[in-house]
Structure formats: structure tokens, C-alpha cells
Amino acid sequence: MSYTETDLLSINTIRLLAIDAIAKSNSGHAGAPMGLAPLAHILFTRIMSFNPKNPKWINRDRFVLSNGHACMLQYALLHLSGYEVSMDDLKHFRSLDSKTPGHPEPHETPGVEVTTGPLGQGFANAVGLAIAGKHLAAEFNRPDFDIVNNYIYCIFGDGCAMEGIASEAASAAGHLQLNNLIAFYDDNHVTIDGDTNCAFREDVVMRFKAYGWHTEVVEDADRDLEGIEAAIRRCHKVSDKPCLISLRTTIGFGSKHQGTCSVHSGPLAADDVKAFKTNAGFDPEQSFIVPQEVEKVYQDRALEGSEKEKQWDKLFARYQQEHTEPGTDLTRRMADLLPDGWQKSLPTYSPKDKLIATRETSGLTLDSLQAVLPELMSGSADLTPSNNTRWPSAIDFQPPGLRLGKSNWSGRYVHYGVREHAMAAMMNGIAAYGCLIPSSGTFLNFMSYAAGAIRLSALSRMRVIYIATHDSIGLGQDGPTHQAVETLAHFRAIPNLMVWRPADGNETSAAYYVAMTSKQTPSMMVLSRQNLPQLENSIIEKAMRGGYVVAEVGESPAAITLVSTGSEVCICIDAALMLRDRHGVGSRVVSLPCWEMFDRQDKDYRLSVLLDGIPCLSVEVLSTYGWERYSHEQFGLNRFGASGAYKDVYKKFEFTPEGVVKRAMATIDYYKDAAPRSPVNRAFL
């Protein structure tokens, strides 16, 4: 079907909506929406399957705008297509508490799949979405039942192309042969600093070929609508590669300043807007106009989408009859429910159990859970044997035909490669797809490489589980380059991210329980390399509260509270015994594995843990930064670590019962004349 005047009018309507919204808010980026309007129009009216009335339909095609600053493009399309994005929402673009924020966020705007704007993230999310699609197709599809067969369409610009995260993700996608992914490179030659020639002269298409992608080039994507569509349809025929379509576009197409960096950001000048409208056949005095024939094009397409979902519903109803077990499973997972009684699989431990690192208790937990949670999809950034992320029976997620052991697209273990940042963003994509819970690991220190994406897990409320092993100087010989110091402070300061540092196996199980049941919150499991004892009083139900009294030693009332996490809790318990035996001092030991959960407890409970009237000393072998919130005095590591056998390093920095006792006695002495208030008490909320 060829393109008509109505299509051109539609494309200019998209441009007009972008221009008008950006003019009204006096903020935003018009250049990319104007340049990308032809592609977006084709995608939304001829290519993609979606139902605006049910943005959560599992088999919809996904659209990701990785250059999220171009979000007026997406908002305009969502509005035209009939999603719950009204003209009024467009008029409140970028204004406080609107549905149309400065960059796309899925929890704010129906039809937005992932949070984009921080460059490169959307592209890597798209690879994650494609992984999820491939995996669910392999898991659920049966002969005559293509339950999952959608595509992921992603637009990215020069900024994304330059970001390392996108390079990592593109390399992974090529390896994984994700042919359900079609990415469009908006090759417009303009960035904020000017012509891309000032910093970026590589051959992007050749680079993607090197990654193993199928590539297409559309030389005049401003005008060659047939060419764009034909390229997409050729990509649909590719069976073993992700596809790149490089589109030569003109940024700000239709503006007087098209093709220059002056149209990248900010509103167009009033006369430029008027000239554009006049040239495009609109009334230059009117704003936010959608011609009727354009409305109809999009309404018709929405009806087609609604019809497609109905057909899919019928297919799925038959599937549930013919394939009862997977049908029931998928139904449960689409409803975002965990299977009844799954938590009974959480391992429990007693003090008689052997010394074992929390990275190992984490591994045991994953192994138990994978058997009852088919939605669990694990992985590692090339530290599989160190992160304990792979259960013994795991099948690798790999393209068919790779013949690397037992592996195929139904596998639930992803070898992400040494690509921490993309791994995190791919997990965001997997979680965003639905029906899957991604968990993956690297060393705690290298979670920093993924900071940009981890923050977006929290902002976009994705249930993603980060497994951060080798969590301190306790990793020993690898030395300061690998020993986290500031990392806990960093991640604890991110809102809506649960950072767990369990002290033993039961606390590890508690962490996983809360992580799995927190549908809108990512979690990070911070785990030891070194072996630790199973504590006397650690109980899953207590640890779930984020903080609890794990030991009371010696005379009551106690003279001091020792508050600690992870591998230092057992040292504190030994210190408490030493305080009693050598100094006749009674003490309490508090384990505080998750501050975020502890803060959610009622005040009475928190006050019962961190008592009023006695001093509280925190003990954690990383930066003390932030610990003043839960303690009066702090013992930690406010410098970089050291390379050496782990016990030598702990000794050097006095992380021994003796070292704790020394500081506890100093603390008791300091507060002997003035009983301090509990850190829980505050002047205002």
C-alpha cells in the first residue's frame, strides 16, 4: 500500500504537536521528533501491533525511544493512537505532576514501556525486552500456538550510539541472535556540541555488522517512506540476527534551521513555527490541531490492534485447554502473582550448620527458588563461578545451534559477558516485559559500572535483583581496585532500592523473600566472599523487618548497642561476649541487613531495636558514611582497602572482636554523663 497525502499530513501533525507542546512549555527537544516523525508514523500505523485500550497486552509489540529527550514524538503518537494521553496532557508537557514528564517514564504515562533519557539505557532495555520475548516464546509457544511472537522496535540517536552501555548491549544482542529486535539509528549528524564530526566519525553500520547484526541503510529517511517500510519488512525475514536500520534523517525537518544543532533543544522561534505550519498546510494561528483524516488513520489502526488482541485472547483460551500446565503458569505470571507456597522453598539454617559465605547461601536460595519460580532468570557479568548465580541444573539462554553444552532460548541463565552496565539495563528490559524476574551478579565494587541503570530500576519500579558478591576488603588479595568502600552508601542513598547485606543464611532467605514480593522495588544482595557462621538468633521473619536484635549479652540493661550488617555481625557477637567477659559490660547486637525495610517499620518497633538512652556503635567494614542515621558512633573504613589475605586485611584495619571492644568502651565512656536519644527519634518526618 503506497503512501498518500494523509500520511504526509499525519507526519506533519506529529511534528506540529511536538512543536506546539515544546513552545507551550518553553522546554524540550523538537529536532528529533521532527526528523523521526516519518518513521514513527510508519511504525504506529503499518508495522506495530498494540491495543491502546490495554497497554499491558503481553504479546504487543514494544516501542522504545532510547533518545528519550525526543519524548514529544512518543507522547504525540500515544495521543494519536488513543492511549490515555489526552490533548490536555500534551498541553501540560513538562509541567509539574503532568502525565507528560521531561523524559518518558512507564509509571507516569500509559504506553511507555521503559524509562529513557539517560542515553543508551533504552537501547539496552530493548535488548532485554528482546531476551524476554525470545525466552517466553521458547518456553510457551507450541505448534500452532505462537503465544509470544512480538517484536521490539527501538529508536536511538548519536548520543546512544556513543554510550558504552549501548555498545555492550549491541554486542550481546548480536551474540544472542535476537532477531525479534529491530533498532533504528537516527543518523542525523547533530549532537549538542555540534556536527557529529566533532567527536564521532566511526562507521556505525560497520560496527553493528561486526557485532553480528543484519544492517539496512535508508539514505533519505525524510522522504522515502516506502524505503523505510521495505527495510523493516526485510528485517522481518531475518531469522538469526538482530537488525539495524540506519536512517539518514534531517534533525528539525521543516524548520528554517533544520539540520543544525540549533534545533536540537528548546522551542522553535515563533516565526519558524508559523512558517512550518503554513508550509505544512495548517492554520499558522492555531495550535495543537489534529486534522480529522489524521485522527481516522490512527483510530483505524487502534481498532486493528484491539482486534488482534481479541484474536490472541481466543488463541490463548484454546492454548489453556490444550496445554493446561503452561497455560496456567502463564496466566499466573501475567497476573503478576507468585505461585502459592513458593516461600516454603526458602532455605533455613541453624547454628549447627557449617560456616558458609553469603554468596553461597544466595546461590542455594536461587537453586531452591528456581524450582518453584519459573519466572526467575539468572545471570552474571562473566563471574558465574564467583557470584554463585547459576544453579547446577540451569540451562543457558543461548541462540539455537550454538551447541555450547545444553543451551537454547528456553534457558534461564544468561551469560551477560563483562558488560555490567548493559546487564543491569537488560534486566530492566526483562522485568519490563513482564512474566519474568531477572537476577544477576557481579562484584559489589563493579555494580558501580552499572549505576546509571540501577538508578533507573529504582526510578521505574522494576523488580530486578542485583547479586553483588565480594562485598568488602573481605575479598582479600584482589586489593583496593576490587574492594568496595563507598558502594553501600551510594546504593543505600538511592530511593526505592532495597540494599540487603545479610549476615547469614536465614537473613539471605529473608532478603529473597522481600525481594520477590516487592513488585515495584529492585533489590541488591550484598554478599560476602568469606565464610560466615549461621547465627543463633537469626530468623527469617525477624530479618524481613530489615533490622532486629540478634543477641543480648551480659547484664541488663545493656550499656551499648552494637549495630552491624553482613560479615561484621558475627564479629560484633564475639565482641559482645568479650565485653561481658573482660569488662563486665552488657550489650545488645543489632543486625540491620536492610535500612529501607527497617525504615518502613513502625516507630515502636524501631525504638525497641535501637533503644533510647544507651549509645549505639555501628560496625561495618565499608565507609561509615550514612551510619550516623542509626548510631551515635561509627567504626568503618573511610579509606581504600589493601591487597592481602583477607584475615590479614581485617586485622590491619582492626575488624576483630578486640577492635570493636576498644571502640565500644570508648563510646560507653564518652556517653556516660549524657544518655543519648535513640537515633530513631527525630524532630520532624
Next chain:
Amino acid sequence: MSYTETDLLSINTIRLLAIDAIAKSNSGHAGAPMGLAPLAHILFTRIMSFNPKNPKWINRDRFVLSNGHACMLQYALLHLSGYEVSMDDLKHFRSLDSKTPGHPEPHETPGVEVTTGPLGQGFANAVGLAIAGKHLAAEFNRPDFDIVNNYIYCIFGDGCAMEGIASEAASAAGHLQLNNLIAFYDDNHVTIDGDTNCAFREDVVMRFKAYGWHTEVVEDADRDLEGIEAAIRRCHKVSDKPCLISLRTTIGFGSKHQGTCSVHSGPLAADDVKAFKTNAGFDPEQSFIVPQEVEKVYQDRALEGSEKEKQWDKLFARYQQEHTEPGTDLTRRMADLLPDGWQKSLPTYSPKDKLIATRETSGLTLDSLQAVLPELMSGSADLTPSNNTRWPSAIDFQPPGLRLGKSNWSGRYVHYGVREHAMAAMMNGIAAYGCLIPSSGTFLNFMSYAAGAIRLSALSRMRVIYIATHDSIGLGQDGPTHQAVETLAHFRAIPNLMVWRPADGNETSAAYYVAMTSKQTPSMMVLSRQNLPQLENSIIEKAMRGGYVVAEVGESPAAITLVSTGSEVCICIDAALMLRDRHGVGSRVVSLPCWEMFDRQDKDYRLSVLLDGIPCLSVEVLSTYGWERYSHEQFGLNRFGASGAYKDVYKKFEFTPEGVVKRAMATIDYYKDAAPRSPVNRAFL
């Protein structure tokens, strides 16, 4: 000159030293040193110019081992070449307080240029070193005076090749046509998770071609010594591209398990070690052996290096006579001294000056300083107009012939592209080269993308200046994806990193003064997008102390201290006036632009700023995480921000004088019966 038995013996000696050291420490990575020994031997005996007696000679060739876990390779070569790395140091590999830590660190080991181990960093450092070399050559070389003409040699493995940071840096290097950079890809097909086929099947050589690199492939780099040398010599003839030499090697060459991931980490089995030694002609019962003829090869080469430096000294002596001005300048810079009186160029401001954002005062400072500090090299990750990092007269650092405005290799402004992580690591490389002070910008929120490299600036004590603008919800419409919340906590928690959040122009000048004079400490300038007033009592000398009393308002003694930074200080001053006028309450306002500097002041001073006996309320429009260290109560933003005009967003979250007053009154009320201790007082250090 062909290769002899002595060369083969030398190569096996390197392998033996690596094996023995790793066996003794029972920790480390033998596989890569064994596979890379031939290349390293060629580099250190035939290619590189260096003087082990003066590891800081400015025109030495630089060697970067980006796969830093292979550090026993580097330590062995440094020992053999006669650097201050003794056989005893090798025997204490990875033990506490040794000169041979788990990964290379320049401040620990003479001859190590940059800190590597976190994958991809070294590669990007090497690109930075190459930028520095190209720039200094363009700045200082004159006809017949090739003062700077050294090469940067960098080895990297599959891990580095997968990391986004290395992709970013490689793309930048190709664009910049850095032909003084020769990178060796250790293509050994093995990573921790197994064969690279499990995650990494791209065509690395084609990818580098796409970046604009010259490429060479050596098919049998285990044996083809002539081939390796010939490839390097061909690269020396390349005039307009960085060079990649892809070496097909066998990991753990010589071990029974060579070519498998079992030789990647950990010591070789005892029988494997013995078999290796026997096969290589060593006594299997002896360890840490260097045959005399091998010693001689390296000693001869060291003498050649020493002689080369002597020749260079003569050349430079003549240069100083014939080219007095640059000669004097380079002499000063090699001595790591700033020019006399440079600080007189720091701008000063008075309250009469207009409202101006601190990103602008930062830009004005850079412009003033660049005129007196030719070592200052600025840049941005494609946010030049937003970061205010480019002074009006700047010349861009670009390859000759690009013809993008006025630009060439003598330029001091680098367009890093949208590559934050590589930018930070490239700056580490530039600083490591010497004679240059790099500074570059992005939004504060996107400094998180560079976290891995920023941490290494601090660990390796590099004077690098990060310019982090748009530092809060004050950036307005771009919304939560761009608004930093946790970021200050993250960077403040890094040891040896000075985080400055100046409140106005004078504080900005103070920040730059301290940054420039802190030779072993990186700094981050955290700067507002929005305009701010010039404060009444801000004085450079006071602000340099990291914290000071900027206002005392109303009755004395004050009932409360308001402690704040950056854009909230002026709000606190308005709140103090309101406390006086509406509530008759006296208060003090403390500006605390740099915690790291404040902590370095003596206790009396700190107590004079944060008084004993009155409550202290912190006010900062980011996470309150960490503020308990300097205040009793905290007002901040412990959630993600919002998209909207900045004043609307500030109002929404009550960052107004009224909002501060409300919390100040609650704080005063809460502490009325129990005067709190100053947060400066502690039970122990």
C-alpha cells in the same frame, strides 16, 4: 635482528616468575601472563624506550596493562628491567603492604603508569595518555626538537573488549586519529565463564576498523615473535590512526591446561608447575630463578634506556636555550609546580554582582585560569554549552586536517562525545601523563555513568577536575531521569575525592584554588543550572576551609544552626531573616561546600562553625543520606524529583524560606529541653 634461544628463555623466565609468585601467594592469575609473555618480552627489550632509574622521564614510552589481573606479567618485567621491584617484592606478591598488590597501582609500584584491573579502565587511560602525548607534542615540539614523541602501548583482553568504557574510548581514539597509541588485543578465547563463544562472538578487528583504527592480526602470537615485532613496526609507520594488533594467543601457554578457563585464575597445580619448568629447561625444584643471560638482556636494554634519556636531556637543554619560553614552561610543569601568582586570576564577586548560576561562575573561573595555566585542558561529554566548560578563546583538540573551525592537536578543549565513563578514564590518563590538568563536564546525574573511573581518580591520586552541572531538581523540566538525588552521597563517600558544591562565585573560586593545589586529589565541582545571588559574607579564604559561618542573623546566642550547600545557602539566609522577623529567633547559617576539606580543619575551628549546645538543621535539595554527620536534623529529598519549571519543583518539595523555617522551628522545639552536642564531637577518631 632475529630471535634466539635467549629470547625464548627470557619469555619462559617471565612465565616462571608469574607462576612462582602466584603459587607462593596462592592467589592471582597465571593464564594471561603466560600467554602474553612473548609480546611483553618484545615490548620491553626491543620496542619501548624507558629508563628504570627514572620512571618519571617525561618522554618515556608508556605501558598499560589494561587486563590488570595479569599484573604478575608487569611486575616480572619491571623486576627484570631494573625498576625498584625486587625479587623479594615478587615473593610478596599480593601480601599485605607489599609493592606488588593484587592489581597494578602507580602509587604503590615504580614503573606502573595507571591503576588497572577494573576492566576497560586501562584501555581508556591509554587513550588519555595518547591525547596528552599528542597535545604536548603539538604544544612543545619545534623543528629539530621532538621533545615529546613517545608511544603508548596497551594490552587488553576479552574482558576489556566487552566493557562499554573501552568501546567509548576506542571510538574517541579513532576520531582523534591518535597514531601514538598501539593497543594489543589478547585474543585468547577464554573468560571466567568459559569459552568466549558463550557471550562474545563479535568481530573485534572489524569493530576497530569501524572506529577508524589501523588493524593488524598476528595469527600465532605464542610463537611468531618476528610477526609480532613486524606488526608493531608497521604500526609505527601509520601516521593518522591509532593501531590495533590482534594477537591470537593461548592462555596459560606451557601449562597442561593451556587454552582453557581453568588456567585463568588461581595457582597452577604443583605437578603442572614442575612439568612447565622441566620443559622450559629450568630446575623443577627451584623457584624465582632468573638465568644470567636473561638478566643481561634486560640490563642491556635498561642501559639503552638510560642512554636515551641522557640524549633527551641534552636535546632539552638546547631546547631551553633556543626556545626559552616553552622550555621554561615545560620545566615548571615537569616539576609539577603552578606558575607564581596564578591564584590572582581567580575571579572574586560582591553582593552587588548580578545573579548568576555556579555553572557560569565555574566557566568564568576556567576562562580566567586557562590564561595563566597552560596545563589546563578542558572538555565535556557533549554538553559544552550546558556545562560552561569551554572558554571563548578555546581551540579544540582535534586531529589536523579535520577543519572544524579552529582546531588542532595543540587545542586544549576536548569534545569527548557522549562518553562519560571513558571521558573520566581518559582524564585519568591525561593526568597520569604529567604536565597537564584535565577538567571536564557532564550533568551531575550522569557522573554516575563514570563512577568506575572517578573512583580510580581517587584511588590513584590523580588531579582531575570533574565539572558536574545541573546538580539537582533545580534543573527543572528534564525531570527525575536527569535530577541527581543520591549522587552527592555517592561521591562524598569516596575517600580522597573532594566534592565541592559552592553557593556562589567566591566559593567557586575557592573550590578551584583547592582543586589546583591538591596534587594528589581529584575534585568534583557540583554546580547549579539556576541563577544564584553572590553572598554577603562569602570569601575565598573562608570557603577554602570547606565550611564557615556565612551569616549570623537575629539575637545572639543563636537558637539554631542552618547548615547547607550550594543553591540552598541563599534560601537558608532568607529563612534566617524570616526566623528573626516572624519568630524572633536568632540563627546561624553555615555554608559547607566541601566536607572533605572541612574534615581536615582542626577541631577548634570545626567547633566554632558547628557549635556545641544548639541544634543544627541541614538543608540540601538532594538525599539527606550522610548529613547526620554534620547536623541533628535533616531537610532534603529522599525520593526522586519531578519534571516541571524549577521554581514549581522547589515549591512542591518546600525548598523555600517558609519550608526551612517550618523545619527549623520543629527542630528548636524538639531540642529545647536537651541541648545537643556539636556533631563535631566524637567518642573516638
